[in-house]
Amino acid sequence: MGLGAWLVYEKMAAAMAHGMCSATWRLGHHLPGLRGGMAGLLMARGCFSRSGVVASRPVSTPGVGVRGYLNVPGREIPRSHLYLQRSESRAPLAPYSPQTWRRGYRTGWWQESGVSGRRSWGIMVILGGALGVLQTLKYSLGEERAEEDLQVTDGNLQLTLYQYKTCPFCSKVRAFLDYYQVPHEIVEVNPVLRREIKFSSYRKVPILLVNAGSPIQLNDSSVIISVMKTFLVSKMKSLEELVSYYPSMKATDDRGKEVIQYNNKYWLMLDERETGRVYPSKESQVEEMKWRRWTDDWLVHLISPNVYRTPREALSSFDYIVREGNFGTIEGLFAKYIGAAAMFVIGKRLKSRHHLEDDVRQDLYKAANDWVAAIGKNRPFLGGSEPNLADLAVYGVLRVMEGLESFNDMMSNTKIKPWYQRMTSAVNHC
Incomplete structure (x- = not known):
């Protein structure tokens, strides 16, 4: 378990213990023989600060008073007196003496609540603490079990x-x-x-x-x-x-x-x-989403007009498509020649629909350079030292042109080649 995870669990344990002991406070307040002892639970209700003992809020139970003493090893904390409310008819609190300093806190209720009350009080404190620890362990084991389940699921x-x-x-x-x-x-x-x-x-x-x-x-x-x-x-x-x-x-x-x-x-x-x-920042999240959307809304629409730009390029592209695709022999022949002619015409329509320049290569070059400019000179990828989802999206779209004239032109006439080579190594784990 890492340090960050342990700190999270430690905070959760404190919060759960606080909640459990708060419940014990409310329960004990209604039990006979324990009314005078509610101040003892002030430790669980946030009464101790880093600088000593402070009151969290007044308590209206008659006759409740507590003198708080705190001793932390390695740190000198001044003795402090926490006064909540004490009825004049009650006996005064036992005076402090050096022999009782390390006992922590002292109240008069322990002697006054009787054997039955003290037993009930002890049971509730133990129960509250045990439940707090149990809930913390349960959450911790739950997270570990979730991680184990994920690993098993990933494998299956x-x-x-x-x-x-x-x-x-x-x-x-x-x-x-x-x-x-x-x-x-x-x-x-x-x-x-x-x-x-x-x-x-x-x-x-x-x-x-x-x-x-x-x-x-x-x-x-x-x-x-x-x-x-x-x-x-x-x-x-x-x-x-x-x-x-x-x-x-x-x-x-x-x-x-x-x-x-x-x-x-x-x-x-x-x-x-x-x-x-x-x-690493909100800006990096927004940036990734922006360029993922740009890939889908703009970059991908530059592919077809460029790979089918001329009849020769269209035929070359369909030769590649048939060779790499799942075509039967007859289907492949039809696809190569009829498909190339059809896509040459469709490519012209796409150019008009997306308002591309007459020379669609210029739009491809500009898009490639815009992407390189977004990455900048000080990082190898848009994601920084490693590719993010936008890097992978742009790379995936451009990769389909490999081996075609449009791809070679883009590598020769833009600044994208170094990034593209880094991406190829990263994706292929070279």
């Missing part, structure tokens, strides 16, 4: 990623899983028939299927990444619970088409302590 999780290898959104998820070394299987989906995902009403990729006792299906690349990152960090939340934090909503896009949206998909569902472990 079976992840299957349904993808198109050349899809930028699928590449984002692969980059995340590879970087965090999350074991997973890959199923390459046939883009024409999509038989591999016939089990799903959601007909897009990526789909991450998680077998954690019962199958859990995660859709949308950014949701998949946020859920899995939260699951890796959080020690107290199950995967089923985390999925419920990312509800899907139907909406209409600017073309009037019904789409599914996840408004909180860039958030990690962490508590304050977990958030502090992931993000």
Whole structure:
């Protein structure tokens, strides 16, 4: 157990002991023979400060008075007198003598409450302390058990990623899983028939299927990444619970088409302590979310217009897609030539829809340099010394162009190459 965790448990033990002893105070106040002894419980009600003994609040029980003496080894604390309220009809408190100094505190109620009262009082103090310790241990063991359960669950999780290898959104998820070394299987989906995902009403990729006792299906690349990152960090939340934090909503896009949206998909569902472990500052959290959104809303839309910019590039791109994808022989021939011609036309439409320049390379170059400028000169990644989720998203999207003319042009005409090489080493753990 680390020092930070131990300090948390120590604070919780103090809070629980305070609560238990407060309950004992209220119980004892109603028992005959103990009314005069309530002041003895002032230790549990915050009466002792670092500088001596102070009263937390007046007590209205007649005849209650206490003279408090505190002795802490290695520290000289002046003798102090705590006066709560004492009836004139009561006998005065026993005077202080050096022989009684180390007894802690002295009251007159012990002699006055009788044998039965003293027994009851002793039982309640022991019970209160025992319950406080029990609750603290219970919480501590609960956290340790949760961590053990997480480790077991991590070992038993079976992840299957349904993808198109050349899809930028699928590449984002692969980059995340590879970087965090999350074991997973890959199923390459046939883009024409999509038989591999016939089990799903959601007909897009990526789909991450998680077998954690019962199958859990995660859709949308950014949701998949946020859920899995939260699951890796959080020690107290199950995967089923985390999925419920990312509800899907139907909406209409600017073309009037019904789409599914996840408004909180860039958030990690962490508590304050977990958030502090992931993000060194609030600004770094906001920055990561901003550039993850930028990747989905802008960068990804530059890929198709660039890789299908000319008929030659479109044919070269589809040759790569067919070679890496799950196509049959006939499907591959049709896809290579008919698909290339179709995507050349679609690429022009995408250029118009997203208001790109006539030479779409310029938009790609600018996006790459904007990203490098956001990282700055003093850190290797946007996440600092290590990649964050925005680094992985940008890298995943750009990686699908590797081997194509557009990728080579981007490496030669922008400042992104050093960062990209660092990311390749980080993701592949070179």
